[in-house]
Amino acid sequence: MPQNRSRKSPVEESRTLSVVRQLWRHGDRFFQGLVVLAALAVPALVVAIGYVLWNGSALSRRAFGWAFLYTARWDPAIDRIFGALPFIEGTLVTSLLALLVAVPISIGVGIFLAELAPPWLRRPAGFLMELLAAVPSVIYGLWGLFVFIPAVVRPLGEWLSAHLGFLPIFAGPVFGPSRLAAALVLAIMVSPTIAAFSRDVFQAIPQSQREAALALGATRWEMISQVLVPYGLSGLLGAVILGLGRALGETMAVTMVIGNNLDLSASLLHPGYTMASVIANEFTEATYDLYLQALVEVGLVLFATTLLLHIFARLLIWGVARRIPQESRV
Amino acid sequence: MRKMLFVLLLGVVLAACGPASTPPQPSTPAASTVAPGGTTGPTVLPTGSIQVNGAGATFPFPLYSRWFYEYAFIDPTVKFNYQSIGSGGGIKQITARTVDFAGSDAILTPENYAAAPGIQMLPTVGGAVVPVYNMAELKDQVALVLDGITLAGIFLGQITKWNDPAIAALNPGLPLPDRDIIVVHRSDGSGTTFIFTDYLSQVSADWKAQVGNAPSVEWPVGLGGKGNEGVAGMVRQNDGAIGYVELAYARQNKMSIARMVNAAGNTVEATIETTQNAMADFGDAMPDTLARSIVNAPGANSWPIAGYTYFLVYMDQTDCLKAQKLVEFIRWALTQGSSYATELEYVPLPENVRNLVLAKVDQITCNGAPLDR
Numbered sequence: 001m002p003q004n005r006s007r008k009s010p011v012e013e014s015r016t017l018s019v020v021r022q023l024w025r026h027g028d029r030f031f032q033g034l035v036v037l038a039a040l041a042v043p044a045l046v047v048a049i050g051y052v053l054w055n056g057s058a059l060s061r062r063a064f065g066w067a068f069l070y071t072a073r074w075d076p077a078i079d080r081i082f083g084a085l086p087f088i089e090g091t092l093v094t095s096l097l098a099l100l101v102a103v104p105i106s107i108g109v110g111i112f113l114a115e116l117a118p119p120w121l122r123r124p125a126g127f128l129m130e131l132l133a134a135v136p137s138v139i140y141g142l143w144g145l146f147v148f149i150p151a152v153v154r155p156l157g158e159w160l161s162a163h164l165g166f167l168p169i170f171a172g173p174v175f176g177p178s179r180l181a182a183a184l185v186l187a188i189m190v191s192p193t194i195a196a197f198s199r200d201v202f203q204a205i206p207q208s209q210r211e212a213a214l215a216l217g218a219t220r221w222e223m224i225s226q227v228l229v230p231y232g233l234s235g236l237l238g239a240v241i242l243g244l245g246r247a248l249g250e251t252m253a254v255t256m257v258i259g260n261n262l263d264l265s266a267s268l269l270h271p272g273y274t275m276a277s278v279i280a281n282e283f284t285e286a287t288y289d290l291y292l293q294a295l296v297e298v299g300l301v302l303f304a305t306t307l308l309l310h311i312f313a314r315l316l317i318w319g320v321a322r323r324i325p326q327e328s329r330v
Numbered sequence: 331m332r333k334m335l336f337v338l339l340l341g342v343v344l345a346a347c348g349p350a351s352t353p354p355q356p357s358t359p360a361a362s363t364v365a366p367g368g369t370t371g372p373t374v375l376p377t378g379s380i381q382v383n384g385a386g387a388t389f390p391f392p393l394y395s396r397w398f399y400e401y402a403f404i405d406p407t408v409k410f411n412y413q414s415i416g417s418g419g420g421i422k423q424i425t426a427r428t429v430d431f432a433g434s435d436a437i438l439t440p441e442n443y444a445a446a447p448g449i450q451m452l453p454t455v456g457g458a459v460v461p462v463y464n465m466a467e468l469k470d471q472v473a474l475v476l477d478g479i480t481l482a483g484i485f486l487g488q489i490t491k492w493n494d495p496a497i498a499a500l501n502p503g504l505p506l507p508d509r510d511i512i513v514v515h516r517s518d519g520s521g522t523t524f525i526f527t528d529y530l531s532q533v534s535a536d537w538k539a540q541v542g543n544a545p546s547v548e549w550p551v552g553l554g555g556k557g558n559e560g561v562a563g564m565v566r567q568n569d570g571a572i573g574y575v576e577l578a579y580a581r582q583n584k585m586s587i588a589r590m591v592n593a594a595g596n597t598v599e600a601t602i603e604t605t606q607n608a609m610a611d612f613g614d615a616m617p618d619t620l621a622r623s624i625v626n627a628p629g630a631n632s633w634p635i636a637g638y639t640y641f642l643v644y645m646d647q648t649d650c651l652k653a654q655k656l657v658e659f660i661r662w663a664l665t666q667g668s669s670y671a672t673e674l675e676y677v678p679l680p681e682n683v684r685n686l687v688l689a690k691v692d693q694i695t696c697n698g699a700p701l702d703r
Contacts, residue, residue, distance in 0.1 A: 077527070077542030145563045154567075173510065176567055177553050259564075260517030260554025271553050277517070281556065284388075284416025285519025285545035287436055292418075 050303060057297035059290050068297060072264050074278070076286070082294035084301055086262045090272035091305065094179055094254065095247040097268070098186035103240055106191040110198030110239075111224055126199065133192035141256030144185040149176040149257060153184060157269045171267040177259035179272040185257050186250060190243035197239030201232040234321045241313045248306050251276035275302040375407040382656055384412040386420020386433030389521040389576070390639045393455060393676050394433065397663050400670060404662065408655040417521060417545065424449065424642045430652055432642040435521025436545060437621045450645050450694075451621040452687050453638040454663065456677040458577040458605040459525045460635065461588040464565050465492065467505045468586065473599070475500045477591035478533030478626065478634065484511055484572060486536060487551035492570060500591070507570075514564045514573030517554030519546035525637035526574050529625040533634075574635075577605070578675030592634045593626050604633035605677040613682035620690060636677070643694065650696035657701055660691050 064071065064082060071083020113126055154176050161172040205228055213223040229236070259271020260281065275298050286292040384394075391414035398410040412433065415423075420432035425446040438451060461481060463474060476484075480496045483489040489496055493506040516523045524545045531538040541547050553568075555561035558579040565571040565585065572588075577600050580587050589597050598604050608627035616622055626634045641660065647653030664687060668678035679687065694701060 073548065075542075075548035077544035077547040078540075145560065150567050175512070175553060177555075177564060255517065255556045256560055260556070261552065262548065273554075281518040281554075282546050283418075283519075285418045285436070287418045287421065287439070287545065288441065 050300075053296055053300040053303055057293045057300050060293040060297040063290060064294075068294075069301065072262065074262055076282070076291050080290060082291075082297075084275065084298050086264050086273050087275040087278050087298060088301060088305070089264060090179065090182075090258065091248060091274040091276070091302065093268070093272065094182045094186055094258070094274060095244060097179070097183035098190060098247045099240065099244055101184065101187035102191045102194060102243060105187075106193075106195035106239075106243075107198045107236060109191070109195035110202055110236075111228075113195070113199045114202035115220075115224060115228070126196075129192045129195055133196060137189065137250060137253040138256075140185055140189055141253035144181065144253060144257040145177070148185065149181050153178070153181040156180070161269055168266040169268050171265070172269060174269050175259060175271055177257050177271055178269050179258065180268040182254045182258035182272065182274070183268070185253055186247045189250060189253060190246050193246060194239045194243040197242060198232075198236050201235035201239065202228060204235070205231055234317045237313065237317045237320065241310060241317075244309060244313070245306065248302070248309070249276055251280045255280055275299075275305075377406045378409040380408045380651055380655055382408060382410050382431070382652055382659075383429045384410065384420075384431040384433060384641075385415050385423045385429045386412075386642070387417045387435045387521055387639055388414040389435050389457060390433060390455060390676065393671055393674050396670050396674060397659075397667050400667070401659055401662060405655070405658065408659070410659070416519065418519070420642065421446075424644075427644075430643075430649075431656060433639065434642055435637065435639050436524055437623070437640075438619075438642070446644075448644050448646055450643055450690065451619055451640040452643060452660065452690060453620060453679060453683060454641055454660075455668075455671050455679065456605055456609050456624070456636055456638050457521075457525070458600045458602075458633050458636045458677065459522050459529075459574055460577050460580050460600045461572060461574050461590070462562070462565055462580050462585040463572040463588060464569060464586065465507070465509070466569050467507050471504055473586065474504065474588045475591065475597050476588050478529065481590075482530045482534035482537045485513055485515070485530060485550070485552070486534075486540065487513070488536075509570040512564075512568045512571040513549075513552030514555055514561050514568070514571050515549050515552050516546075516558075516561055516574075517556050519544075521545065521637065521639060522558070522574065522576055523547065525625065525635060528623050528637065529635045532623075532626045577602075581675060590634050592632055593628050594630045594632070596630055598631055598633055600633050600635075602672060602675065602677050604631055605636045606680050608632040608634065608636045609638070609677065609683055610680035613680055613686070616683060616686050620687060645694055646698060647694060647696045650699075650701070653694060653696045654701050657691055657694055661688065664688060 060068065060082065068083055069088065070085050071081065072085045073079075073081045073083050074086070075081050109129065113122060113129075117125060154174065157174040157176075157178065157180060160170045161174050164170040165172055209227055209231060210223060213227040214220075218226065254274050255277040258274060258277060260273050260277060261271035262273060263270050279295055279298055279302075283292075283295055286295055391412070394412050398412065401408075401410070414433075417434040417436045420429075420434050421436075421438065421442055423429045424432035425442070433454075434451070438449065443449060461476060468474060474497075476497070477500060480489065480500065483496060490511055492509050492511055498504075498506055524543065527537075527541065527543045527547055530541070531543040541550065553564050555564045555573070558575045561573045561575050562579065562583055562585060565573040575585070577587075587600060589599050592598050607629045608624050611627040611629040611632055612622055612624050621640065622638070624636050624638065627636070643656065647656075664679060664684055671678045678684075
């Protein structure tokens with residue numbers, strides 16, 4: 001307030017200022033400590049989660065050993081045998097298939113929004129896309145079960161099994177809820193994330209790159225495919241990894257449309273099961289220790305799978321980044 | 331000046347809000363006619379000053395929350411808090427004594443009893459599980475009839491067509507098509523599945539040996555739907571599907587409900603009455619644990635696929651005030667409260683079972699001393 005300032009002499013004021021400055025100088029160190037602490041919290045959290053999962057599944061690990069990874073039985077009632085193979089298969093198949101469908105579409109969306117869309121469309125379309133990424137997954141699940149499966153997946157499945165049924169991956173009979181349904185719903189869910197990130201990647205590419213390509217006589221398509229995509233490749237791969245992360249861990253929507261069945265057949269039209277789904281389904285009513293610990297071990301396997309896929313993708317990005325000459329990335 | 335005005339205004343608004351958040355006023359005539367279930371002597375406690383916490387089964391949650399809501403009009407000094415985290419979680423929490431009572435659909439195992447000595451199961455209400463189906467040809471026909479062996483055969487994947495002789499023999503006159511049966515079951519662990527597999531284990535030796543009885547089993551065939559809504563959705567969308575849900579859910583969603591041939595050989599329909607008959611059939615043979623399977627009941631007009639849901643409490647409590655309030659509540663819920671059960675399509679305990687439970691509740695003590703009556 002103005003009265004306060006008038007009461008202070010200029011000398012006093014400069015003294016306070018210098019004290020504040022001094023504090024700021026110490027603040028520098030303080031701030032550095034804070035940031036380092038925050039950065040350390042992330043790996044600490046990863047280790048803590050891993051430790052809890054490892055510790056919490058001791059009984060199950062001792063009982064089944066490595067067989068847990070390649071046993072296709074999950075019988076909590078009679079034999080009390082647990083194996084995660086159908087869940088591992090389901091998680092990998094649905095996530096990778098979802099990426100296969102989502103990546104071309106969403107990178108296309110990213111290119112369109114960054115390079116081709118008229119300015120009046122750019123903002124509303126971008127906004128809608130971000131909105132799509134914020135829809136809760138249970139909504140996707142219910143919509144998938146009651147609208148998407150009867151309207152799209154079932155007719156598509158019937159067509160596939162009628163025309164391509166000789167391939168084991170499209171063998172009938174056709175069920176609505178299936179690996180295909182889960183993969184398509186996942187594709188819809190991860191597309192906005194990948195599209196938003198790839199748009200940002202394209203927008204971050206310096207204008208000079210575009211101008212240079214056009215000046216050399218490239219068409220717009222040549223500019224995009226031969227200059228922009230290679231330039232932004234590591235960023236695009238990062239966007240895909242984010243999508244993969246969401247697909248691997250998605251629980252609710254997948255549980256509602258995948259059919260939750262231990263069937264290990266190759267057919268995408270048959271129901272399947274994922275790691276996240278079995279945990280969500282059975283955790284609440286797991287009434288004895290071994291059962292509970294087997295579910296925790298599924299969590300551990302999911303954690304390890306996610307970690308390995310991320311490491312693999314990271315290595316891929318580094319490989320790609322090394323191939324691109326340094327001078328083109330100025 | 332403006333600030334003062336704002337503060338004044340704020341005060342007025344707060345004062346206006348105050349009374350609305352104090353004791354809930356009786357809203358329904360049913361609640362207001364019920365006499366206070368016994369306020370503890372002359373000591374007057376402030377509203378909501380005693381918190382009784384519970385956790386467990388999801389199946390009875392709608393009824394329990396209704397009970398707690400109505401009971402707040404009768405005894406405003408106590409506040410119940412129930413988290414529907416599933417029976418397994420409820421058993422774990424009551425064993426660790428982090429809650430005052432638990433809810434469970436599953437019957438405690440000997441290991442559970444060993445881990446929580448002094449624990450007692452108290453049936454609160456029952457529920458019926460019904461087979462539901464969807465077939466275009468049977469839309470305007472009388473309800474399909476099934477028996478235990480046939481139902482087990484379908485869920486085992488041994489009976490795969492709707493015109494199978496076993497189904498046809500039970501349904502003369504129904505136009506059963508030559509269509510694949512699509513089996514739908516719950517994918518999440520649930521009391522509904524526990525009751526359903528309990529029944530199939532009782533009637534079919536094959537089922538008992540191959541699949542068994544648990545809240546979640548290794549299904550030989552079929553699609554898994556999450557929750558009642560998942561099963562209902564998958565049954566609706568697949569012509570030729572059969573699944574199982576709770577009676578109330580099937581009725582509210584106008585699904586086709588199959589009739590069952592019961593142990594006495596009669597064809598019965600699932601109703602609150604036929605389910606209560608099943609409970610009464612076993613009422614005189616109730617063990618001291620008060621926990622009993624009631625599937626495949628012998629009565630002439632008893633629905634065969636039914637089960638209880640239970641409260642889990644310690645017979646010797648440590649907090650006397652809480653214990654008093656909890657016991658009063660259970661007495662109220664089992665007597666006056668049963669009208670809310672029928673309203674929500676749960677099945678109230680029959681007379682003989684209720685008397686057993688009330689007698690057991692009267693024996694609850696606090697640190698070894700009996701509670702005030």
